[in-house]
Amino acid sequence: MKLTPVDIAEKLDKINEHWSPHIVGELNGQHVKLAKLKGEFIWHDHQEEDELFYVVKGTLIMELRDPDERTVTIGPGEFIVVPRGVMHRPIAPEEVHVMLFEPASTVNTGNIDHDLTKKDLPRI
Amino acid sequence: MKLTPVDIAEKLDKINEHWSPHIVGELNGQHVKLAKLKGEFIWHDHQEEDELFYVVKGTLIMELRDPDERTVTIGPGEFIVVPRGVMHRPIAPEEVHVMLFEPASTVNTGNIDHDLTKKDLPRI
Numbered sequence: 001m002k003l004t005p006v007d008i009a010e011k012l013d014k015i016n017e018h019w020s021p022h023i024v025g026e027l028n029g030q031h032v033k034l035a036k037l038k039g040e041f042i043w044h045d046h047q048e049e050d051e052l053f054y055v056v057k058g059t060l061i062m063e064l065r066d067p068d069e070r071t072v073t074i075g076p077g078e079f080i081v082v083p084r085g086v087m088h089r090p091i092a093p094e095e096v097h098v099m100l101f102e103p104a105s106t107v108n109t110g111n112i113d114h115d116l117t118k119k120d121l122p123r124i
Numbered sequence: 125m126k127l128t129p130v131d132i133a134e135k136l137d138k139i140n141e142h143w144s145p146h147i148v149g150e151l152n153g154q155h156v157k158l159a160k161l162k163g164e165f166i167w168h169d170h171q172e173e174d175e176l177f178y179v180v181k182g183t184l185i186m187e188l189r190d191p192d193e194r195t196v197t198i199g200p201g202e203f204i205v206v207p208r209g210v211m212h213r214p215i216a217p218e219e220v221h222v223m224l225f226e227p228a229s230t231v232n233t234g235n236i237d238h239d240l241t242k243k244d245l246p247r248i
Contacts, residue, residue, distance in 0.1 A: 003190055003210070005202040027174035027205045028227050030154060050151035056201075066127055077180075078129040081151045086127070101225055103152050 008034065008056060012097050014124050019116050021100060021108055023123045033100040033121065037092035044110035045087045051102045054079040058096035063089040132158065132180060136221050138248050143240050145224060145232055147247045157224040157245070161216035168234035169211045175226045178203040182220035187213040 011024050011034050018038045025032030037060065053060060053074060060074040065087040074080050082088045109117045135148050135158050142162045149156030161184065177184060177198060184198040189211040198204050206212045233241045 003188060003196070003204070003206070005196060005198045005204050007199075008201045008203070025176065025203065025205050027176055027207075027225070028154065030152065030225070032176070032203070032205075032225075052149065052151055052156070064127060072127070072129060074129045075131075077132045079132070079149065079156070080127070080129045081149050081156075082127070083151075101151070101154070101156075 006032075008099060011124050012036065012056070018092075018095075019108070020118055021121055023121050026104065029104055030101055031104045031106070031121075033102070034124075035098050035100065037090060037096045037098060038094070039092060041090045042109060042112065042114055042116060043087055043089045044112050046082075046084055046102075046106055046110050048084055049103045049106045050084050051082045051106060052079055052100060053082070053090070054099040054101070056097040056099055058092065058094055060096045060098065061091040061093065063091060130156075132223060135248050136160065136180070142216075142219075143232070144242055145245055147245050150228065153228055154225055155228045155230070155245075157226070158248075159222050159224065161214060161220045161222060162218070163216060165214045166233060166236065166238055166240060167211055167213045168236050170206075170208055170226075170230055170234050172208055173227045173230045174208050175206045175230060176203055176224060177206070177214070178223040178225070180221040180223055182216065182218055184220045184222065185215040185217065187215060 021033040021035040023031050055074045062072045145157040145159040147155050179198045186196045
């Protein structure tokens with residue numbers, strides 16, 4: 001628990017890798033994470049976790065199958081909640097900075113084991 | 125559950141009252157709320173809920189007793205997590221716009237019944 005303010009921009013400055021969520025807050029069993037995205041992620045879902053993407057900078061493209069495939073664009077100051085079980089694929093044609101809210105149990109690639117899978121996330 | 129992006133600024137434009145949280149998202153039993161604050165709130169805590177304040181605009185002053193009384197300043201692009209059981213009092217000398225993340229069960233004044241208490245929050 002942090003009782004000091006967390007400066008999003010300052011924390012983002014410390015992240016040097018794409019698709020690597022860093023934990024910056026924890027509350028009620030949920031994590032607040034920051035990440036820099038660039039390029040295309042993989043299709044995945046989270047069976048038990050709803051996932052919030054808040055765009056701090058840039059434009060995030062979210063491909064969804066809910067159930068039909070479609071694409072949603074999320075700009076700075078906007079968020080989207082991807083419910084559990086919904087297949088999704090984030091795409092960042094240009095670099096995007098996001099803040100994520102999701103249960104502490106959430107793995108970035110869902111139940112897919114992939115080169116992009118990140119576990120034991122760093123705390124910054 | 126929303127599968128369309130939520131524009132924070134657009135939602136804030138719809139809020140015309142201070143200290144009146146509006147629900148703009150729901151995930152994992154948590155609510156995402158927006159509020160405009162101005163003036164001084166009341167001292168309270170939440171026995172079962174940690175509460176995140178993310179400042180979108182303005183400067184939020186948070187008085188805390190943890191256990192000694194102190195004051196923390198939270199600027200735009202910063203957040204603070206107030207853990208359950210920690211007495212706190214938000215103060216907004218000038219208008220502040222905040223995004224809150226907290227369990228759906230959270231009441232704005234904790235267990236204090238006050239003129240400022242808000243229940244059955246509007247969804248926008």
